[in-house]
């Protein structure tokens with residue numbers, strides 16, 4: 016097909032849109048007339064028509080009768096007088112002279128920009144990186160679960176309350192197993208419609224900035240959006256807040272990348288419909304004007320305060336044909352949505368799925384053995400594996416475990432407590448994800464604790480806006496809170512929550528231990544501990560409270576001006592000593608106490624408690640791996656334990672407890688499906704005196720859940736020598 020026919024085809028194909036959108040009809044008609052393509056009479060008819068659409072219809076009669084040559088002339092005139100529309104329709108591929116010069120000038124510039132993005136964005140500086148240290152993005156980035164769906168109130172509540180396996184089931188039911196891939200964020204929906212702007216919502220630490228970095232890197236490497244976006248710009252709202260004076264969009268973009276204002280201006284004018292601007296951290300933008308402001312700021316080069324210029328871009332006043340991807344915490348999504356041009360699409364980074372957590376650990380350790388050890392340990396702890404769905408928690412846990420490996424220990428020796436990981440998480444967000452807090456850290460954490468406790472007392476995880484506003488001074492700027500909008504009949508309702516129930520429990524515990532002596536006596540000791548066993552919803556709170564008493568944890572809290580009164584520490588410890596010395600504890604209470612001691616992680620005190628515990632009776636209950644780790648740690652802390660009865664052991668548990676067995680004066684074990692080697696190891700250990708010295712061990716052997724036989728292995732000191 017020759018050039019004229021191609022251009023004629025273009026005009027025919029886009030005629031319906033041209034009729035609606037061409038504004039400069041008379042300028043085009045004048046040019047056609049002076050080029051001898053339009054006679055006087057039809058020219059007058061066009062001029063006499065009332066509307067642009069009518070003028071275009073009259074013009075078409077001329078184009079139609081004039082054939083490809085006239086249509087080709089119209090095509091060139093259109094390019095000149097309606098450049099934006101012309102580019103939006105995506106020309107013929109046969110470039111006119113001016114197109115050719117532009118693209119040949121611009122593509123090396125874009126190419127250079129892409130190379131520069133690749134070299135900059137492939138590196139990640141971590142929170143603990145020393146100067147000059149970095150890791151590669153490819154060694155860390157793991158695709159998070161992204162949903163393009165608002166969940167209703169019941170669904171949200173279910174997600175916040177579920178943990179472990181159950182949470183995974185709940186999340187996969189939300190996505191029918193499909194996470195949206197980053198490369199598909201702008202794909203057409205089922206009706207063939209593509210969005211102009213995409214909202215990428217996510218809680219603090221869920222990886223919005225990280226995801227943006229990955230998108231930039233993949234576009235610049237040619238993996239994403241090829242052919243769709245010629246150029247992708249990256250703006251960070253927290254940096255825009257700091258740009259002084261008045262700036263045009265072109266100037267703001269040039270502040271954030273290696274291109275000059277002139278190069279940017281050329282690129283934007285040539286094909287605005289091939290431009291994607293990624294704006295990270297809308298929640299951090301210090302809005303200066305009313306979001307309903309209607310000032311006409313439409314020019315790429317018009318100067319205004321940088322935040323106002325950015326708002327004009329978000330509204331679609333500047334560069335209306337471009338595409339926007341804007342990340343925000345949930346606390347600012349409603350404001351963003353009111354501002355942002357349409358059609359919009361909502362997407363949410365929910366965090367890592369279990370598979371994502373596994374992949375992250377694999378990438379982090381890059382060693383199969385270390386990965387297995389670390390992952391198995393974390394997977395066994397329901398609270399930790401649930402918290403790992405927050406990517407930054409994965410980083411904290413892997414970094415902590417790796418330090419243990421480096422110092423020669425295995426993942427399970429001198430384990431980190433769950434509380435210490437939660438404290439690290441809070442510190443990380445306070446240090447790296449809070450800019451310009453409007454209040455002191457102690458005030459912020461105390462108010463969060465108060466809110467958390469109120470919810471716990473009322474057994475609520477979704478907290479109404481009124482209670483939140485009464486307790487928290489700036490909920491929108493608080494990285495620990497999430498905000499949801501729900502439909503309620505004909506209105507919207509706003510609710511808040513913590514990232515997960517376990518964080519609500521943690522903040523409640525923090526609140527209790529930070530109270531002054533009198534308040535702590537009233538709230539914690541008298542009310543909560545007195546009947547802690549009848550308030551199962553507070554079990555995790557009490558365990559976290561013990562975790563917060565740990566010496567290292569207290570030292571960390573002290574850095575933030577948070578002090579736990581010595582009397583509160585003493586009360587909690589006295590309470591647990593009374594529990595273990597006193598009456599018979601149910602199997603549930605046994606594990607509860609073991610976990611409190613584990614979280615406290617203070618060897619001397621654990622020794623005292625274990626040695627005064629008369630009879631530890633798990634009552635044949637099935638032990639979770641975390642229960643077992645807590646028991647193991649507690650027995651490692653002391654020399655002698657009176658009695659443990661009906662301790663049910665799998666083959667794996669058995670090999671873990673065997674080195675500690677000699678500490679129990681009396682032990683009755685239930686061994687589930689033991690192998691011959693388990694039994695011979697037991698006998699070997701007993702008779703070699705590794706375990707028994709005036710000790711009594713009874714072993715019930717179970718096969719397929721049925722008792723098969725029992726052994727009474729009491730050996731006196733003489734024999735064991």
Ligand SMILES: Nc1ncnc2c1ncn2[C@@H]1O[C@H](COP(=O)(O)OP(=O)(O)OP(=O)(O)O)[C@@H](O)[C@H]1O
Nearest residue numbers: 155156157219220221222223224225406407410448
């Ligand atoms: N997809 C991911 N793959 C690997 N690590 C991730 C991922 N997402 C986040 N992380 C880890 O979590 C940390 C925090 O992520 P990021 O800074 O992107 O959070 P954010 O959502 O932007 O938080 P905020 O709203 O507070 O700005 C990262 O530095 C990184 O260590």
